Amino acid sequence: xxxxxxxxxxxxxxxxxxxxxxxxxxxxxxxxxxxxxxxxxxxxxxxxxxxxxxxxxxxxxxxxxxxxxxxxxxxxxxxxxxxxxxxxxxxxxxxxxxxxxxxxxxxxxxxxxxxxxxxxxxxxxxxxxxxxxxxxxxxxxxxxxxxxxxxxxxxxxxxxxxxxxx
Amino acid sequence: xxxxxxxxxxxxxxxxxxxxxxxxxxxxxxxxxxxxxxxxxxxxxxxxxxxxxxxxxxxxxxxxxxxxxxxxxxxxxxxxxxxxxxxxxxxxxxxxxxxxxxxxxxxxxxxxxxxxxxxxxxxxxxxxxxxxxxxxxxxxxxxxxxxxxxxxxxxxxxxxxxxxxxxxxxxxxxxxxxxxxxxxxxxxxxxxxxxxxxxxxxxxxxxxxxxxxxxxxxxxxxxxxxxxxxxxxxxxxxxxxxxxxxxxxxxxxxxxxxxxxxxxxxxxxxxxxxxxxxxxxxxxxxxxxxxxxxxxxxxxxxxxxxxxxxxxxxxxxxxxxxxxxxxxxxxxxxxxxxxxxxxxxxxxxxxxxxxxxxxxxxxxxxxxxxxxxxxxxxxxxxxxxxxxxxxxxxxxxxxxxxxxxxxxxxxxxxxxxxxxxxxxxxxxxxxxxx
Numbered sequence: 001x002x003x004x005x006x007x008x009x010x011x012x013x014x015x016x017x018x019x020x021x022x023x024x025x026x027x028x029x030x031x032x033x034x035x036x037x038x039x040x041x042x043x044x045x046x047x048x049x050x051x052x053x054x055x056x057x058x059x060x061x062x063x064x065x066x067x068x069x070x071x072x073x074x075x076x077x078x079x080x081x082x083x084x085x086x087x088x089x090x091x092x093x094x095x096x097x098x099x100x101x102x103x104x105x106x107x108x109x110x111x112x113x114x115x116x117x118x119x120x121x122x123x124x125x126x127x128x129x130x131x132x133x134x135x136x137x138x139x140x141x142x143x144x145x146x147x148x149x150x151x152x153x154x155x156x157x158x159x160x161x162x163x164x165x166x
Numbered sequence: 167x168x169x170x171x172x173x174x175x176x177x178x179x180x181x182x183x184x185x186x187x188x189x190x191x192x193x194x195x196x197x198x199x200x201x202x203x204x205x206x207x208x209x210x211x212x213x214x215x216x217x218x219x220x221x222x223x224x225x226x227x228x229x230x231x232x233x234x235x236x237x238x239x240x241x242x243x244x245x246x247x248x249x250x251x252x253x254x255x256x257x258x259x260x261x262x263x264x265x266x267x268x269x270x271x272x273x274x275x276x277x278x279x280x281x282x283x284x285x286x287x288x289x290x291x292x293x294x295x296x297x298x299x300x301x302x303x304x305x306x307x308x309x310x311x312x313x314x315x316x317x318x319x320x321x322x323x324x325x326x327x328x329x330x331x332x333x334x335x336x337x338x339x340x341x342x343x344x345x346x347x348x349x350x351x352x353x354x355x356x357x358x359x360x361x362x363x364x365x366x367x368x369x370x371x372x373x374x375x376x377x378x379x380x381x382x383x384x385x386x387x388x389x390x391x392x393x394x395x396x397x398x399x400x401x402x403x404x405x406x407x408x409x410x411x412x413x414x415x416x417x418x419x420x421x422x423x424x425x426x427x428x429x430x431x432x433x434x435x436x437x438x439x440x441x442x443x444x445x446x447x448x449x450x451x452x453x454x455x456x457x458x459x460x461x462x463x464x465x466x467x468x469x470x471x472x473x474x475x476x477x478x479x480x481x482x483x484x485x486x487x488x489x490x491x492x493x494x495x496x497x498x499x500x501x502x503x504x505x506x507x508x509x510x511x512x513x514x515x516x517x518x519x520x521x522x523x524x525x526x527x528x529x530x531x532x533x534x535x536x537x538x539x540x541x542x543x544x545x546x547x548x549x550x551x552x553x554x555x556x557x558x559x560x561x562x563x564x565x566x567x568x569x570x571x572x573x574x575x576x577x578x579x580x581x582x583x584x585x586x587x588x589x590x591x592x593x594x595x596x597x598x599x600x
Contacts, residue, residue: 013354013443017551022530041558061355061388065549066530067290069207069306090359090390091290095306143190143320153308154214163192163320 002120003081003102005053008046009113010039012059016071016092018042019063024070034070035077052079055119057111059085063092072096082119084108084126097144098153104137121148142166168418170326171393172361175301175415179284187325187422194318195225197279199287201269202230202241204307205248208288211311220255221317227278227287228252228260229269232526237533267498267524270294270382270466274374275498277407281396281414286310286319291466291548293389296381297374298404299396299414301361304385324390325424326361331368333431337591338582340476341376342468342546342566344368345383346437350447351427358388360424363417368431369394374403375472379566382467383548386444436581438544439564442552450569450581458487460543461574462555463567464495464522465529468546471501473567478510479594480571480586486518487577493528493535494521519574531556544579546570 024037039046056062056075062085063071072095075083082102086109096103104119106126111117115130126135140148146164150156156164169177173185180191200208205228212220220226228248233241252260259278261267270291273279279295285302286292288310295302305319313319329348344364349356362384369377377394384392394400396414404412435449463469463477474496486492494514496502502524505511514521528535529547537543537556543563545555550562563579572585582591 015549015551017530017549017554021553022532023553023556041553061358064354064388065290065385065551067288067292067304067306068203069308087355087358089355089388091304091306091385094309098306098308141190141322153312154211157215157312157316162316162318165190165192165320 001122002118003053004118005055005081006051007055007057007111007113007115007117008050009111010056010058013061013064014058015065016063016068017065019071020068020074022066031073031077035074038074038078047078050079053081054079055082055084055117056080057084057108059108060087062088064089067091067095069095069099072099072101076101084111084119097140097147100148100152102148106135106137110135167422168420170361170363170417170421170423171299171395171415172301172326172363172391173323175282175284176321176323185323187323189323190320191323192318192320193284195286195313196283197225197227197285198310198313199227199229199269199273199285199289199292200310201232201289202234202245202248203232204288204310205251206244207307208310208314209247209251211308212314215312215315217315220257220314223256224258226257226259226314227273228257229266229272230263231266231268231524232530233532234266234525235263235523265499267501268466268469268526270378271470271497271501274298274378275407275500277404277409280404280408280410280412281400282412286313290385291382293384293392294378294382294466296384296391296393297377299394299400301391301393303391324359324361326363327357328363328365328423328426329429330366330426331364331429331431332366333368335368335431336435338476338568339434339436340472340566340568341372341379343434343437345380346439346444346447346564347434349383349387349445350437352387354386354443354445355388357384359390362387362389362392364392364394370397373472374399375470378470379467383444386548436569437565438569438579439550441550441561441563444548444550444564450565450579453579456563456579457542458490458544458573458578459541460491460493460535460537461570462493462528462535462543462545462547463570464493464497465526465547466497467548468567469495469497469501469524471504473546474501474505474510475508476567477571478513479590480568480582481517481519481575482513484517484575484585486574490574490577492517492519492574494519495527496521496524498524528555530554544570544573
């Protein structure tokens with residue numbers, strides 16, 4: 001699957017409170033409503049600027065903080081196709097794969113706000129169409145690749161009744 | 167090559183003799199935790215996989231602590247969902263308001279998490295239980311929902327970083343100062359995906375309460391878990407509480423660590439983390455004229471008995487500054503009751519503090535002490551991100567209970583000696599040792 005869209009650039013250590021404030025936790029049951037508040041404390045009206053299929057590109061430790069799954073869900077429901085970052089916090093990483101939001105580890109410094117990019121998840125390649133370069137990214141561990149392929153952890157578990165580690 | 171305590175616990179739960187960092191293992195879990203924010207999602211996922219019954223109703227812990235007592239109608243709906251699921255599944259460890267406490271203080275206190283356990287929880291501060299010599303880590307609602315059905319999860323074995331703290335701690339310095347110091351040293355991603363192991367004379371001399379404060383904040387350095395080898399203090403703590411067998415694991419002398427940091431306790435001053443990252447720490451002596459609107463003493467980091475004793479020792483005979491609101495949240499009902507018996511609550515109330523029933527409340531900007539635009543708080547909580555306690559233009563500073571209590575009196579961030587004479591520490595220390 002090749003994803004194509006525009007880059008929205010963020011800095012280092014973007015935590016789950018910035019992605020979706022703890023104030024909105026109680027709205028868990030309505031994800032479309034929740035998505036409207038994505039990143040609002042650090043980037044007012046970010047939601048309005050997203051075109052479905054766009055990407056977030058960020059620095060190190062993206063998604064640090066809370067275990068709230070509303071964080072990757074809010075990003076996904078806001079229309080973001082994938083998040084690219086220098087590194088990810090571990091609970092966020094796991095949650096994103098489980099809910100079917102692809103994450104990619106790349107050198108984010110080479111991307112600027114507004115760049116048009118393509119992400120090929122199968123081949124492990126990011127193409128920057130604006131700046132004309134390609135970057136490869138490391139493959140997921142086997143279990144995570146299976147979970148993503150199956151469309152999230154629930155579908156994976158329904159298929160195998162356990163975790164398919166190899 | 168030997169194994170670390172973390173590797174030994176993971177191997178035992180995977181049914182293997184040995185595991186190595188980077189290996190992916192399927193493990194049996196001894197306990198699963200969810201709260202009013204994360205349980206609704208986990209319950210939904212549990213239903214989606216088509217399960218009828220949880221794997222073991224005695225090993226699932228449901229605690230409505232974040233937005234409880236219900237702050238509004240949506241949070242009341244979430245708590246209701248949790249409650250109804252608990253009754254439907256016959257979950258023995260559901261804690262209703264009035265018996266509820268902040269999850270990471272409550273579960274160890276109830277003897278539900280024990281040394282050698284493997285615990286997962288849908289809350290990032292689940293890493294707290296490492297203070298007991300258990301492996302515990304935070305997961306999301308989907309992982310938890312599946313584990314509720316299966317009783318197992320998968321984990322990547324983390325590599326370990328060891329922090330050895332030797333020497334004697336300075337007056338009023340406790341676990342919180344040690345962990346803030348370490349996070350300041352390595353940064354908010356300094357232990358990303360790693361197990362943080364805390365050892366050394368200064369750690370062994372800490373109370374269990376202070377040890378919980380340390381492992382609680384492993385996640386603030388990106389850690390997968392935090393752990394302390396169990397000793398005679400751990401034994402004394404769990405003996406009275408455990409209702410099932412437990413096991414003490416120790417790291418082998420030839421265990422492999424990615425890095426070992428040696429720290430000298432005397433060099434660790436009272437610490438304060440400035441907005442907006444827990445790694446943005448300074449010694450309290452480097453801070454001048456930071457005026458406060460609110461001080462919060464509580465949370466899964468510092469709402470335990472030792473914290474209330476420290477706060478009361480400093481506030482005894484003092485008054486909270488007229489412009490400051492001091493909010494105190496004992497972390498559990500047992501802590502609240504013991505604080506009542508010891509006269510701590512009376513001291514706090516006489517000083518002008520508002521004392522609340524246990525809840526996470528303002529720590530995550532939930533309720534019971536949310537900040538207005540431009541307001542500034544000092545809190546014994548664990549995160550000071552933008553907007554964490556309320557308005558996106560408010561500020562949160564983090565410290566231990568001694569600096570928090572002293573600052574509530576002064577109306578600005580100060581070390582305890584600006585408010586109380588040195589004898590106060592001597593008396594307090596003597597009382598602790600009794």
